[in-house]
Amino acid sequence: MSAMDERSRYLRRRIIDALEGGGRGHIGSSLSLVEILRVLYDDVLRVRPDEPGWPDRDRCILSKGHGCLTWYAVLADKGFFPQDELLRQCHPGAMLGGHPERAHIPGVEASTGSLGHGLSIGIGMALAARLQRRPSRVFVITGDGELDEGSIWEGAMSAAKHRLDHLTVLVDYNKLQSYGLVKDVLDLEPLADKWRAFGWAVREVDGHDVAALRETLGQLPFAAGQPSVVICHTVKGKGLDFAEFNPDWHHKAKVGAADVASMREALERAE
Amino acid sequence: MRQHAVNMVDTLARRDSRVVFIGSDLGPGVLKGMKRDMPERFFMEGVAEQHIIGMAAGMAMEGFVPYVNTIATFLTRRCFDQLAIDVCMENLPVRLIATGGGTVYAPLGPTHLAFEDIAILRALPNMTIVAPVDEVEMVKLMDASLDWPGPLYIRVGKGNEPIVTAQDTPFAIGRALEMRPPEEVTFIATGIVTAKALAAAERLEAAGLRAGLIHMATVKPLDAAAVRRAAVAARLVVTVEEHTRMGGLGSAVAELMAEEPTGARLLRLALPDAFPEGYGGNDHLMRLAGLQPDQIADRVMRALEPAA
Structure with missing residues (x-):
């Protein structure tokens, strides 16, 4: 496990700022995603923040839309929209809400929140890129609880059938869903074997290890003619010791000043 | 009527490169000519309606006009969430060719009867719902469908219906x-x-x-x-x-x-x-x-x- 560096800590500060601004959010589900989205946007995705509709861009879909605080923090940091918007999330008339909407937010490729939708939309985009002979790649980030949805496995079969090697799924495998442990609610194991059996090329990585994520994603596609999946082993609530691996921190509403102060303190002492 | 609807997809696909066809698990030989001449725009995706609607939405977001065909019940109930969020919320030009609207599949029993499809789709913002009276009108509808701006549900009757409209009968989506x-x-x-x-x-x-x-x-x-x-x-x-x-x-x-x-x-x-x-x-x-x-x-x- 690598130590949390300043950029990861900075993005988590921004997530807490957004949580404070909106007074609510899926904080645990967002904190497990930080390094995944950071590495994608810093090192992997070909996107143009000042031209979000650039046809040849890579498409990124946060299928686990409830992790959007992190996406918002990263997109704002990259300049897709002003940083101030973060502090207004969930306010009346705000650009940013509790789940990301394509119509309102530059850089958001699909409206998500209802789980199990993003992969099939991404497959449609990947097929479109092939038909239009564009170099675009498609990245879909799913949760682990999200993999309970049957539609994910419909899409998994389809992506393999169409040999979409420009499509990558990243699973934020933080081992907790809303009620409790994934393995208790609906066990996904053997997860890597499941994806392999569905025809995908699989890698597993520590989803908080920036260098390992960079190295893994640098090897895409993992196999010619096969879609790729990266199972990212993560910690729900990563960076806040009292929230880590704690199902009570899946979603928080009525976040007060004392909560925010203790979160900021915890983040600064996190390693 | 279904044959006319589906055949029109071939016609439209030859006319416009944005047109793609997505079926679930339809009968053998459907749109044989399109599959032969435009295989890259012909998809048969299996019994996976949720996925099919999401995939159609993804293609529509990139500028395609997907025509999706399967049995009406499966095209509405089975993938309602995808229709609502992926297609209607984004107001995308996805066309749903719903085979067997109403009591068409009577011998197959209630699992195959789309008797409430209009009701559930009417509740979705941006959805347009059209049920032609005969195959002459169906062809006109399909022709008009290409440039209709949002989602479109095309309710297909049994087949061999009496022809009660003529070639010169006016037709426009939204017009009685x-x-x-x-x-x-x-x-x-x-x-x-x-x-x-x-x-x-x-x-x-x-x-x-x-x-x-x-x-x-x-x-x-x-x-x-x-x-x-x-x-x-x-x-x-x-x-x-x-x-x-x-x-x-x-x-x-x-x-x-x-x-x-x-x-x-x-x-x-x-x-x-x-x-x-x-x-x-x-x-x-x-x-x-x-x-x-x-x-x-x-x-x-x-x-x-x-x-x-």
Whole structure:
């Protein structure tokens, strides 16, 4: 496990700022995603923040839309929209809400929140890129609880059938869903074997290890003619010791000043 | 009618490179010519309706116009969340060719009968719902579908329906067709049942009662002006549909007539609020529901009798 560096800590500060601004959010589900989205946007995705509709861009879909605080923090940091918007999330008339909407937010490729939708939309985009002979790649980030949805496995079969090697799924495998442990609610194991059996090329990585994520994603596609999946082993609530691996921190509403102060303190002492 | 709808996808695909076809697990040989000549735009995705709608949405976001075809029940109930969020919320030009709207698959039982499809889709913002009366109108609808700006549900009848429109009959999505001018009794019907209402109107005329007929191919958005014209002129407006009485054409007309009362009464002829029972054929189920022309005419006559 690598130590949390300043950029990861900075993005988590921004997530807490957004949580404070909106007074609510899926904080645990967002904190497990930080390094995944950071590495994608810093090192992997070909996107143009000042031209979000650039046809040849890579498409990124946060299928686990409830992790959007992190996406918002990263997109704002990259300049897709002003940083101030973060502090207004969930306010009346705000650009940013509790789940990301394509119509309102530059850089958001699909409206998500209802789980199990993003992969099939991404497959449609990947097929479109092939038909239009564009170099675009498609990245879909799913949760682990999200993999309970049957539609994910419909899409998994389809992506393999169409040999979409420009499509990558990243699973934020933080081992907790809303009620409790994934393995208790609906066990996904053997997860890597499941994806392999569905025809995908699989890698597993520590989803908080920036260098390992960079190295893994640098090897895409993992196999010619096969879609790729990266199972990212993560910690729900990563960076806040009292929230880590704690199902009570899946979603928080009525976040007060004392909560925010203790979160900021915890983040600064996190390693 | 289905054959005409599906064949038109081939025609449109040759005309416009944005057109793609996505089937679930259809019969062998469907769109053989398109598959041969444009294989990259022909998809057969398996029994996976949720995925198919999401995939169609993804392609539509990138500028394609996907035509999706499967059995109406599976194209509506099974993937309703994807239709709502991926397609309707984004207002994407996805076309849903729904085979077997209504009681078409009577012998196959209630799992295959789309008797509430219009009701559930009407509730989705941005969705357009069209049920042509015959294959001539279906071809015109398919032609108009290419550039329709948002999601479009195309309700397909049984096949071999009587042809009651002509090549030069005007057609536009969202526009009702006055097949008989409004009278004291005016029918408003949709889909292939318009032909039954027409036959009922002819029976009534033979019995000395002239009845108007509006064919409401597009149930949403409703041609409100056409309903108003009928309601102003009529003592009795009669809606006829091959759909549950909950939430379909009759409900749409009732909503408008309740908000803009004219004094006209409304008689809604539809399938009962019950899962269809009894198998047999489409004609059999329509008779059980009192929707054959002679029954429609009788029900209108009874409705006009003075209260005892």
